[in-house]
Each structure stands twice: as structure tokens, then as C-alpha cells.
Amino acid sequence: MDFTATTLAWIKAFHIISVIAWMAGMLYLPRLFVYHVDAPVGSRQSETFKVMERKLLRGIINPSMILTLIFGGLLAWAYSPQIWHEGWFHAKLTLVVVLVALHGFLARWMKEFAADRNTRSAKFYRVINEVPALIVIVIVIMVAVRPF
Numbered sequence: 001m002d003f004t005a006t007t008l009a010w011i012k013a014f015h016i017i018s019v020i021a022w023m024a025g026m027l028y029l030p031r032l033f034v035y036h037v038d039a040p041v042g043s044r045q046s047e048t049f050k051v052m053e054r055k056l057l058r059g060i061i062n063p064s065m066i067l068t069l070i071f072g073g074l075l076a077w078a079y080s081p082q083i084w085h086e087g088w089f090h091a092k093l094t095l096v097v098v099l100v101a102l103h104g105f106l107a108r109w110m111k112e113f114a115a116d117r118n119t120r121s122a123k124f125y126r127v128i129n130e131v132p133a134l135i136v137i138v139i140v141i142m143v144a145v146r147p148f
Contacts, residue, residue: 003078011078015071018064023136025061026099029053029106030129036113037122046116053110065103072096087148095135095142102131 003011032053039046076083083089106128112118141147 003074008075008078011071011074015068015075018067018071019136021060021064022068022099023132025056025064026103026106026132027129029056029061029110030125032056033109033113033118033120033125034122034129037118037120037125041116050114053113057107057110061103061106065100069096069100086146088142088146091148092139092142095139099132099135102128102135 032049036046036049036053039049076089109118109120
């Protein structure tokens with residue numbers, strides 16, 4: 001597939017937009033879990049958190065992850081084979097896989113909250129809340145600086 005410069009610019013723009021939306025959700029969902037831990041099971045507050053968590057995951061986080069992977073895949077394809085042998089690109093891909101895995105864990109933990117079966121503490125979710133930010137910082141450095 002041959003991409004024009006204009007097409008590539010649009011793909012990059014949509015990739016960045018979808019990454020921002022995905023990360024916003026990935027940072028907010030664990031924060032909701034922090035507060036949900038303290039809500040009594042069956043309370044109105046707990047039920048409200050369940051709705052918020054479900055809507056955030058299904059309405060924002062899942063679609064933006066899918067779009068991020070689609071647009072990122074198109075960019076990788078457009079720049080292949082040049083970038084496929086560069087260390088920064090392998091590091092970025094590895095971290096994207098870690099983010100996708102974390103996304104899966106967040107979805108699983110949301111289901112545990114929905115079934116009133118959460119066993120983790122607010123402190124656990126506070127720590128998890130920092131992980132996506134740290135990963136994205138490294139990804140941005142890999143792409144912008146290309147240190148290796």
C-alpha cells in the first residue's frame with residue numbers, strides 16, 4: 001500500500017488522538033477503582049461506580065485501543081521495512097503489548113467489581129494507576145528521541 005504524505009499525516013493525527021483517549025481512560029479507570037473499594041457492596045454509590053466503570057471501558061477505552069492499534073499498524077506498515085530493524089521500534093511495540101495486557105487486567109478487575117468480588121486494596125489500584133503514565137512516557141521518548 002502506498003501512502004501519500006497527506007494520508008500519513010491524517011493517520012498520525014488519528015493515531016495520536018486515539019492514544020490520548022485510550023490513555024485518559026486507562027488512567028481514570030483505576031482511579032475509579034480506588035474510590036469504588038471504599039463503597040459498601042450493594043450501596044447506591046457502588047452501583048454508580050459500576051455504571052461509570054462499564055461505560056468508560058466500553059465507550060471510551062475499548063474503542064480507542066482498537067483505533068490506536070489500527071492507526072499504529074497502518075503507520076508501521078507505511079514505514080516498513082525501515083523501522084522494523086530499529087531498537088526503539090521494538091521497545092515501543094513491547095510496551096504497547098504491555099499496555100494491551102494491562103487493558104485486559106483492568107477489564108477483568110472491572111468485572112470483579114461488577115460481581116462484587118473485588119479483593120484488592122485501594123493502594124493496589126493507586127499503584128496500578130501510575131503504570132500507564134510511566135509506559136507512555138517511555139513510548140513517547142522512544143518515538144521522539146529514538147535513542148537506539
